[in-house]
Amino acid sequence: MNDLYEKMAQELITGNEVEVKKLTQEALDKGANPKEVLDSGLLAGMEVVGKRFKAGDMFIPEVLLCARTMHAAMDILKPLLSDADAAGAGTVVIGTVEGDLHDIGKNLVAMMLQGAGFKVIDLGVNIKPQGFVDAVKEHKPDILGMSALLTTTMPKMEETITALKEAGIRDQVKIMAGGAPVTQDFIEKIGADTYGANAASASEGAKALVA
Numbered sequence: 072m073n074d075l076y077e078k079m080a081q082e083l084i085t086g087n088e089v090e091v092k093k094l095t096q097e098a099l100d101k102g103a104n105p106k107e108v109l110d111s112g113l114l115a116g117m118e119v120v121g122k123r124f125k126a127g128d129m130f131i132p133e134v135l136l137c138a139r140t141m142h143a144a145m146d147i148l149k150p151l152l153s154d155a156d157a158a159g160a161g162t163v164v165i166g167t168v169e170g171d172l173h174d175i176g177k178n179l180v181a182m183m184l185q186g187a188g189f190k191v192i193d194l195g196v197n198i199k200p201q202g203f204v205d206a207v208k209e210h211k212p213d214i215l216g217m218s219a220l221l222t223t224t225m226p227k228m229e230e231t232i233t234a235l236k237e238a239g240i241r242d243q244v245k246i247m248a249g250g251a252p253v254t255q256d257f258i259e260k261i262g263a264d265t266y267g268a269n270a271a272s273a274s275e276g277a278k279a280l281v282a
């Protein structure tokens with residue numbers, strides 16, 4: 072199976088959507104665990120994409136192609152990950168903060184949470200503080216999850232927490248924050264409840280919050 076994962080990662084890096092979908096299905100047909108396909112194939116490829124983009128060896132259109140390929144393969148995996156655990160752990164409202172359009176990590180976290188039995192309401196990207204407040208009022212989730220990938224959008228997390236306080240509902244919901252630039256120190260500073268370094272630890276953190 073390792074050869075197949077390596078091929079999947081390589082095809083993801085080149086943005087070959089047709090081949091990555093085919094390989095994802097092939098791995099599942101061979102009995103692979105959906106989470107292993109995600110970790111060892113797709114995420115392994117995405118990690119390389121991140122490193123190359125950072126080093127200036129890949130450019131935005133190429134990265135977008137990889138992101139689209141990742142989403143296409145995730146469409147195959149998503150229902151299987153969701154079925155892994157029984158439903159009923161709680162409800163999570165999740166979104167990427169205002170000014171930020173990155174959603175691959177947020178989508179993975181949403182998938183992992185669904186896999187852990189949470190009902191997930193995904194608000195999407197570029198969500199204003201008031202948008203989060205309105206969603207908390209409407210859905211009354213156990214957890215509000217915010218994702219930010221840009222240092223320039225991280226302050227929107229604190230603004231959202233302030234908006235929740237001003238609306239008088241901060242104490243009705245636990246807050247989880249994550250994204251590449253987010254740290255434990257940062258979430259303590261802004262008064263969030265838990266930090267997810269990656270999708271797996273976000274899922275563990277969410278379970279601990281509702282335990």
Ligand code: B1M
Pocket residue numbers: 117120121122124125126131132134135138165170171172173174175176177179180215216217218219220221222223247248249250251252266267268269270271273
């Ligand atoms: Co952007 N981008 N990007 N980008 N992009 C980064 C984030 C960057 C680090 C690249 C770099 O320069 N090295 C850099 C940010 C620098 C900074 O702020 N310090 C950057 C930049 C600068 C930009 C633009 C400004 C570029 C430009 O236009 N000049 C622009 C901004 C657009 C905007 O948002 N307004 C931009 C645009 C884009 C694309 C549209 C091309 C594309 C996004 C496509 C999409 O998401 N639909 C893109 C991508 C793909 C990246 C990189 C390459 C990969 C991000 C990613 O998907 N990683 C990224 C470089 C990098 O991270 N090394 C980069 C894979 C994903 C699985 O990881 O998102 O970290 P991640 O999520 C993890 C954890 O962080 C955690 O769990 C996830 C799964 O394990 N996590 C949470 C995430 N959210 C969580 C929430 C939680 C808990 C855990 O609780 C709720």
